[in-house]
Amino acid sequence: MYAQMVKSTGKGVQPLEEMGPQDRAFQERIDRGEKIEPKDWMPDAYRKNLIRQMGQHAHSEIVGQLPEGNWITRAPTLERKANLLAKVQDEAGHGLYIYCAAETLGISRDELFEQLHSGKMKYSSIFNYPTLTWADMGAVGWLVDGAAIMNQVPLQRTSFGPYARAMVRICKEESFHQRQGYHIMIQMAKEGTADQKRMAQDAFNRFWYPALMMFGPSDKDSVHSAQSMAWKIKMNTNDELRQKFVDETVPQAEYLGLTVPDEHLKFNDETGHYDFSEPDWDEFMDVISGNGPCNTDRLEARKKAWNDGAWVREGMMAHADKKAQRKLAAE
Amino acid sequence: MSGEINHLLEFLLRQGDNTLVLGHRTSEWCGVGPALEEDIALANTALDLIGQTQLWLGYAAEVEGKNRSANDLAFLRDPYDFRNVLMMEVPNEDFGRTLMRQFLFDAFQVPWLTELQNSTNQRVSEIAAKSLKEALYHLERSRETVIALGDGTEESNKRMQATLDYLWPYTGELFGEDTTDQAMSAQGIAPVPSTLKNAWKTLVSRAFSEAYLKAPESDFAHSGGRTGFRHTEHLGHMLATMQTLQRSYPGATW
Numbered sequence A: 001m002y003a004q005m006v007k008s009t010g011k012g013v014q015p016l017e018e019m020g021p022q023d024r025a026f027q028e029r030i031d032r033g034e035k036i037e038p039k040d041w042m043p044d045a046y047r048k049n050l051i052r053q054m055g056q057h058a059h060s061e062i063v064g065q066l067p068e069g070n071w072i073t074r075a076p077t078l079e080r081k082a083n084l085l086a087k088v089q090d091e092a093g094h095g096l097y098i099y100c101a102a103e104t105l106g107i108s109r110d111e112l113f114e115q116l117h118s119g120k121m122k123y124s125s126i127f128n129y130p131t132l133t134w135a136d137m138g139a140v141g142w143l144v145d146g147a148a149i150m151n152q153v154p155l156q157r158t159s160f161g162p163y164a165r166a167m168v169r170i171c172k173e174e175s176f177h178q179r180q181g182y183h184i185m186i187q188m189a190k191e192g193t194a195d196q197k198r199m200a201q202d203a204f205n206r207f208w209y210p211a212l213m214m215f216g217p218s219d220k221d222s223v224h225s226a227q228s229m230a231w232k233i234k235m236n237t238n239d240e241l242r243q244k245f246v247d248e249t250v251p252q253a254e255y256l257g258l259t260v261p262d263e264h265l266k267f268n269d270e271t272g273h274y275d276f277s278e279p280d281w282d283e284f285m286d287v288i289s290g291n292g293p294c295n296t297d298r299l300e301a302r303k304k305a306w307n308d309g310a311w312v313r314e315g316m317m318a319h320a321d322k323k324a325q326r327k328l329a330a331e
Numbered sequence B: 001m002s003g004e005i006n007h008l009l010e011f012l013l014r015q016g017d018n019t020l021v022l023g024h025r026t027s028e029w030c031g032v033g034p035a036l037e038e039d040i041a042l043a044n045t046a047l048d049l050i051g052q053t054q055l056w057l058g059y060a061a062e063v064e065g066k067n068r069s070a071n072d073l074a075f076l077r078d079p080y081d082f083r084n085v086l087m088m089e090v091p092n093e094d095f096g097r098t099l100m101r102q103f104l105f106d107a108f109q110v111p112w113l114t115e116l117q118n119s120t121n122q123r124v125s126e127i128a129a130k131s132l133k134e135a136l137y138h139l140e141r142s143r144e145t146v147i148a149l150g151d152g153t154e155e156s157n158k159r160m161q162a163t164l165d166y167l168w169p170y171t172g173e174l175f176g177e178d179t180t181d182q183a184m185s186a187q188g189i190a191p192v193p194s195t196l197k198n199a200w201k202t203l204v205s206r207a208f209s210e211a212y213l214k215a216p217e218s219d220f221a222h223s224g225g226r227t228g229f230r231h232t233e234h235l236g237h238m239l240a241t242m243q244t245l246q247r248s249y250p251g252a253t254w
């Protein structure tokens, strides 16, 4: 997902009866469905875990601007250009909400940026894939925003108040993004010329498995995930969400006349779900450890933007200080 | 050009191409601004300008009467058919130049659109009224940013001064006075732009004095954009990028 393989305590979930009174009261609040607010007491591990998860999520939103930003200057019509610009602007907004929510946990946006730039913090593997044709704008909206929604809709009920509220705002926009992407696909795959159909299938071929990887490897046996689920900062297992995504996406692909690049894909009458091939998890590990097709370029682009903008941020801060001083002097 | 010049069409292309080319340049900032808030604000400005373009070029296409759309005008014309002032097409270079250009343009656009609201042509007056609302807050932001960066640090001041020196010779073209301008004025569609020069100069000078910046003395002005006679080398590259899909796949719908 936007947050993949987030590590928690690594110790497994402690049973309620073994917890100290403070931890136990905290866990009971979560079990009752109460929201934890920034000023409330929380275990250190909960705080650390959330910072990691929200940081990864926010970084994904802003690094995610790059693959789509790649096509803004080449959008084929004024309407498409405006829609894509608005979408990428929304993603910057999502990053901003989540950074602000993370700041309530006691870490600044600048610190989080630093950890992104140093490689200490990650962002979703999906944004390390290139966008090669206009059909990729369809595929990204449809599949990537679509997969993000699978995970973010349940996160609206997450235990940390500011995160849950940010998700409510974000989810509305994400489903709009997905429809916008799907509409590009309809235009190209269903109603388009032979060239456009070819671009659409090609984009689908390249994004199908990376989209499945977004949910992360199976975590049904992961102690990290079990802890996150007990804290309700993760609401479903990776496999549940991946299955849901496949079940919803396959009929959409059929409607578009696109072929899912999986010869083993088959509806299973017994389970009522599609059986499908696992993505290549070695490739996934390569991508998250820095060897995806675009890792280096994406991070360089972010660092360059940050460094090129330093004089602007410094100038604006200096001006704000001078203004305050002048005001003080005038009083 | 064959036959008589369609002055109204020329006029509309000048409006729409200014917003199109500047909107495109602004959209190049997507995802790489100096701070998230600036990213969002730049995208906002670009969106407003693209929206204004749809109105101006949509009307231009109707006036042209050749069954073309705003998109046809944006994506299928060659550089010499563009009518934007040269200042819009020079590269962004850095955030300072981008915002300085925006300010120099906004300071023109606000009094200009204010006048156009009184146009005898109702469509022009409607588009102007809608665009003016946006231009007003663009001006507020670009003005504040220019002042902040001019006042800010030694480095930011130096950069803003250099960028002002670079852009200054491109500002004169905003205040043209050719046969199209005169025809528009005679019909009460638009004032002659040169009549706005003093108001503009007062507005920018005030901001520069707050920003510790100095406008160059020289009144030399580059020209050739708003007539299409001689654009800069930059426009061709920009259009090669912008028009690639429409040019490569003629007749496809996106």
Ligand SMILES: [Fe+2]
Pocket: A061, A090, A091, A094, A170, A174
């Ligand atoms: Fe988002």
Ligand SMILES: [Fe+2]
Pocket: A061, A064, A091, A144, A145, A148
């Ligand atoms: Fe997203």
Ligand SMILES: [Fe+2]
Pocket: A091, A145, A173, A174, A177
């Ligand atoms: Fe999105």
